[in-house]
Amino acid sequence: MKFHLIGRNLVWFTMTLPALIWIIVFKYLTLAGVWIAFIDYKVRTGLFASQFVGLKNFEFLFSTDTAIRATRNTILLNALFISAGLVVSLSVAWLLFEIYASRFTRYYQTLILLPRFISWVVVSYFVYALLAADTGVVNSVLKHLGIAPISWYRTTQPWPFILLAVSLWHGVGLSSLIYLSGMIAIDMQLYEAARIDGASRWQQFRYITFPTLLPLVIINMLLALAYVLNADFGLFFQVTRDQQLLYPVTDVLDTYIYRSLIVTKTISMAGAAQFYQSFVGFILVIVANAVVRRIERSRNESLALF
Amino acid sequence: MIEAGRSDALPGVRMPSRRRFDAATVVVHIAVAGLALLCLFPLLLVVASSFTDEIALARNGYSIIPSKFSVEAYLAIFNKPAVILRAYAVTTGITFVGTILGVSMIALLAYPLSRRDFILRTPISFMVFFTMLFNGGLVPYYILMTQYLNVQNTIFALLLPHLVGAYYVLILRTYFSGLPDELFEAARVDGAGEWTIFWQIAVPLARPALATIALFIALNYWNDWTTALYFIRSPDLYPLQYLLYIIQSNAQAMALQEQVGQIGTQKLPTETARMAMAVLATGPASVLFLFFQKYLVRGVTLGAFK
Numbered sequence: 001m002k003f004h005l006i007g008r009n010l011v012w013f014t015m016t017l018p019a020l021i022w023i024i025v026f027k028y029l030t031l032a033g034v035w036i037a038f039i040d041y042k043v044r045t046g047l048f049a050s051q052f053v054g055l056k057n058f059e060f061l062f063s064t065d066t067a068i069r070a071t072r073n074t075i076l077l078n079a080l081f082i083s084a085g086l087v088v089s090l091s092v093a094w095l096l097f098e099i100y101a102s103r104f105t106r107y108y109q110t111l112i113l114l115p116r117f118i119s120w121v122v123v124s125y126f127v128y129a130l131l132a133a134d135t136g137v138v139n140s141v142l143k144h145l146g147i148a149p150i151s152w153y154r155t156t157q158p159w160p161f162i163l164l165a166v167s168l169w170h171g172v173g174l175s176s177l178i179y180l181s182g183m184i185a186i187d188m189q190l191y192e193a194a195r196i197d198g199a200s201r202w203q204q205f206r207y208i209t210f211p212t213l214l215p216l217v218i219i220n221m222l223l224a225l226a227y228v229l230n231a232d233f234g235l236f237f238q239v240t241r242d243q244q245l246l247y248p249v250t251d252v253l254d255t256y257i258y259r260s261l262i263v264t265k266t267i268s269m270a271g272a273a274q275f276y277q278s279f280v281g282f283i284l285v286i287v288a289n290a291v292v293r294r295i296e297r298s299r300n301e302s303l304a305l306f
Numbered sequence: 307m308i309e310a311g312r313s314d315a316l317p318g319v320r321m322p323s324r325r326r327f328d329a330a331t332v333v334v335h336i337a338v339a340g341l342a343l344l345c346l347f348p349l350l351l352v353v354a355s356s357f358t359d360e361i362a363l364a365r366n367g368y369s370i371i372p373s374k375f376s377v378e379a380y381l382a383i384f385n386k387p388a389v390i391l392r393a394y395a396v397t398t399g400i401t402f403v404g405t406i407l408g409v410s411m412i413a414l415l416a417y418p419l420s421r422r423d424f425i426l427r428t429p430i431s432f433m434v435f436f437t438m439l440f441n442g443g444l445v446p447y448y449i450l451m452t453q454y455l456n457v458q459n460t461i462f463a464l465l466l467p468h469l470v471g472a473y474y475v476l477i478l479r480t481y482f483s484g485l486p487d488e489l490f491e492a493a494r495v496d497g498a499g500e501w502t503i504f505w506q507i508a509v510p511l512a513r514p515a516l517a518t519i520a521l522f523i524a525l526n527y528w529n530d531w532t533t534a535l536y537f538i539r540s541p542d543l544y545p546l547q548y549l550l551y552i553i554q555s556n557a558q559a560m561a562l563q564e565q566v567g568q569i570g571t572q573k574l575p576t577e578t579a580r581m582a583m584a585v586l587a588t589g590p591a592s593v594l595f596l597f598f599q600k601y602l603v604r605g606v607t608l609g610a611f612k
Binding site for chain 2: 005008009011012013015016018019020022023025026027028029030031032033034036043046047092095096098099102104105107108109110111112113114115117118119120121122123124125126127128129130132134135136137139140169173177201230233234238241242254257258261262267270271274277278281282285286
């Protein structure tokens with residue numbers, strides 16, 4: 001190699017060092033931590049001297065109802081969020097697209113994106129303002145209508161839908177903007193031609209917008225499915241105010257792992273649940289990506305994550 | 307047909323050309339404006355209740371228009387500002403330092419990865435990629451922070467975890483690779499070293515992408531409460547969002563004590579004061595958001611969101 005290239009490479013390598021060291025410590029050394037799932041972890045003996053117990057932790061984990069329940073809740077709620085999220089964000093994107101030329105659209109976009117940047121703690125404050133038993137807005141409205149108020153934080157049944165509403169409020173802004181940017185990229189002449197042929201707005205959506213967006217939709221769905229065992233800790237911990245009464249429908253793997261690790265300090269249990277979540281997640285991501293690759297190859301576009 | 311002569315029907319100008327002011331457009335505007343208000347409503351509710359008289363709030367419940375206007379909640383906070391000022395200092399400090407450190411580390415890693423002559427380009431890129439596929443999760447990370455790095459209960463615990471987002475590295479790498487090669491070659495011919503080229507050419511040209519990434523990192527730090535939940539026990543180090551959470555969960559514990567007939571010894575902020583705290587904690591982030599919203603919307607197109 002030429003001398004100046006070696007010099008350049010040395011400088012470049014030096015540049016990468018701070019971030020590279022950070023990545024090695026936080027992302028690679030932590031990988032050793034998955035070993036916790038297979039040992040009887042004691043703080044005193046640490047990661048390497050604690051006793052190896054094989055699959056005991058997993059046997060124990062899956063003999064508890066809590067872990068099964070957390071898995072079921074995570075998958076079912078994610079399925080609900082993913083399907084409702086798709087319909088709502090596509091609709092919102094389409095609405096925004098219909099008025100994209102208007103100068104108001106910028107402001108609409110900003111407001112719809114805003115909830116994404118409110119911390120979950122503050123979200124839990126206003127959900128409380130809506131749902132508080134005596135003073136909440138929802139119960140005030142119910143009283144007004146002559147319906148008996150509901151003690152929301154003690155009633156399990158409505159919570160999947162409350163969480164869905166909050167999750168949509170929080171996430172639709174972003175996903176609809178992603179679909180919107182896909183729609184803007186469509187050649188406008190297609191629409192001109194369709195209009196000349198007398199196509200209605202719905203027909204334009206049905207036969208131009210939707211088919212063009214379909215690969216993007218499929219890819220987003222696949223990636224969402226790859227993360228089906230992961231839940232947003234903030235949503236489930238803060239918005240429910242960590243109410244134990246609600247656990248039967250709101251406890252997910254992330255809240256279960258947090259509780260086992262930090263509250264009840266059953267670290268081996270947390271480790272086993274964590275390994276199972278990460279490992280299944282990893283496999284799902286690989287599979288999803290392979291499928292995306294397949295689609296991509298057939299369409300000659302680059303869409304996959306890696 | 308009528309629109310054929312309009313400039314926005316030209317190929318390459320990707321603007322929907324439906325500027326006709328028909329009934330459907332009005333309906334879409336109303337629907338989208340309604341959605342935007344729906345996104346804003348919960349925040350307005352929190353602001354309104356922070357300006358409501360405490361007794362009026364207890365009697366009439368939360369509402370979007372204060373039943374009796376009062377700034378008492380804010381006066382109460384500003385009367386004893388030590389706690390919230392402390393939390394402000396912690397949050398501002400980690401947001402400021404974390405953003406500068408984070409963006410610098412990301413840029414310094416992304417730039418060499420965008421150079422075709424860099425011999426470690428492929429292996430290091432893969433190392434960055436892989437962290438996005440396998441996520442060890444909370445348990446190994448918790449063990450690393452508390453048992454090996456021993457940073458619990460220090461400011462480093464709040465600062466370290468969010469520095470290098472793999473996703474941002476990849477976005478920035480793509481951005482850097484898109485810059486014209488001639489610029490770099492010309493600088494080299496003029497005798498500029500790699501550091502000079504990085505600071506004087508690459509960084510200024512990538513300013514929009516850097517600003518977007520900085521904004522995301524800043525909002526991330528500002529809204530972070532989980533890190534404190536995991537690692538911080540000393541009240542001196544509470545960031546704002548975590549302080550809000552602690553106040554909320556203490557109030558919840560007090561309410562429980564009252565129910566079982568015990569009288570709390572601690573005086574806690576009233577409900578309106580808590581809402582005022584939430585407003586004060588969200589305020590700066592919302593201003594940041596509104597000022598830089600064009601960078602956020604651009605972030606969506608850059609793919610800065612996961």
